[in-house]
Amino acid sequence: MKKKLLSVILCLCALPLCGFAFAEPSVRWVDFNASEWALRACLKYEAEFYGSDSGYNFADAVAYLAFKNGNRFSKAKDEKTLKNLAERLRGGEKFHEIMPDTDYAAYLRTSYGAVLSPLVGDYIEEATGERKHGLRCPFPLAAGHWYNHYDDFGNSRSFGYKRRHLGHDIMGSVGTPIVAVEGGTVTECGWNRYGGWRVGIRSDDSLRYYYYAHLRKDKPFAEGMEVGKRVESGDIIGYLGVTGYSDKENVNLKSCSPHLHFGLQLIFSPEQEKGPKEIWVDLYALTRFLASYRVQAVRDDGGAYVPAARRLWA
Ligand SMILES: [Zn+2]
Known part of the structure; x- marks a missing residue:
């Protein structure tokens, strides 16, 4: 797996973009290293904390893992970090009290949020009309068609x-x-x-x-x-x-x-x-x-x- 040194370059001034102002820091580079395991685990906790006042959300939880693991994801470490986060939230702490208030944390929330925030949310099952919350962005190949792939980014x-x-x-x-x-x-x-x-x-x-x-x-x-x-x-x-x-x-x-x-x-x-x-x-x-x-x-x-x-x- 690719392990790259994270380049953190922040521009903390709010920049106007396409007619609206960005309240978040503008990001100049993103190393999206989240593992499949981390994405699935953070989605699982979303099901537990959705609707609570904990402040937990899927994208922020992945950013929190990246903060704690130095943007090097590994199941052994991330599993403990997430369990600990969940216990603290169940104990009444809020996510914003747990996530450090640093430039690096803000950078991770902005960059991981930019990729992940649309993926999880409210949706209606077209087949049944049922309202649900969870993964709502599909794989880019339709169901029932074979595929295979490997990590070829950067080749x-x-x-x-x-x-x-x-x-x-x-x-x-x-x-x-x-x-x-x-x-x-x-x-x-x-x-x-x-x-x-x-x-x-x-x-x-x-x-x-x-x-x-x-x-x-x-x-x-x-x-x-x-x-x-x-x-x-x-x-x-x-x-x-x-x-x-x-x-x-x-x-x-x-x-x-x-x-x-x-x-x-x-x-x-x-x-x-x-x-x-x-x-x-x-x-x-x-x-x-x-x-x-x-x-x-x-x-x-x-x-x-x-x-x-x-x-x-x-
Ligand atoms: Zn290609």
Whole structure:
């Protein structure tokens, strides 16, 4: 597992961003190291403390673990830390009294919160109409379609120029429906010389940009996908393929298996949108965590896939 020295660079002044002011510190780099185990454990405690006045929430609990473990997650240590946190909260202490009030703690809450805060919340089960609370962002490949993956974040890539792999590849079959993890607005939809047919979706709070690339040759996108379109979490946005690495449109990658390139960029300030200040997140543990909620996709009369039984954000 990748263990990197955390670079903590904080800018504590509030910066105006896209028309609204940021009360939180602006973050210039994020090492998202949370383990799958930590994500699942913090979600389990969310079920216990949700609705209480403890101040516990999923994203803050992961940030608390990162604070206590120096952003090096290990089950043995994290399990004890979480148990201890839960006991203190059950004993009547509040989360804000336990989480240290330091710049580093604030940085971790802001950076982990930027990735994790949308994942867990209130939702309505589309199938039953039941209101629930928990994981509400799905895995990006529809249910019933095989996949495999490993942690390939940061691996070297050479097409065009030498660079690091700033996303997560999920191998699968051509045509597997691709599901929007979080809702938002489509800001990119079309051909890119690296990503091939790709869709980019910006979250409503504009903090996250989701990038789904190498979509299927000839029919990459779901019906009606275009720049400006509103997409909900769980919507089918396109189909897995193997396009890209070409200036010419609609060309398949050579010597590559079909896969989804799934990327998540954090944007705390406008200069982080494009260029050397871009912040991309290692999504391996996160996608493994999301795998416990996969959206069923069924074919409509025209043969296109549509989602069934989503968790509709409430
Ligand atoms: Zn990739």
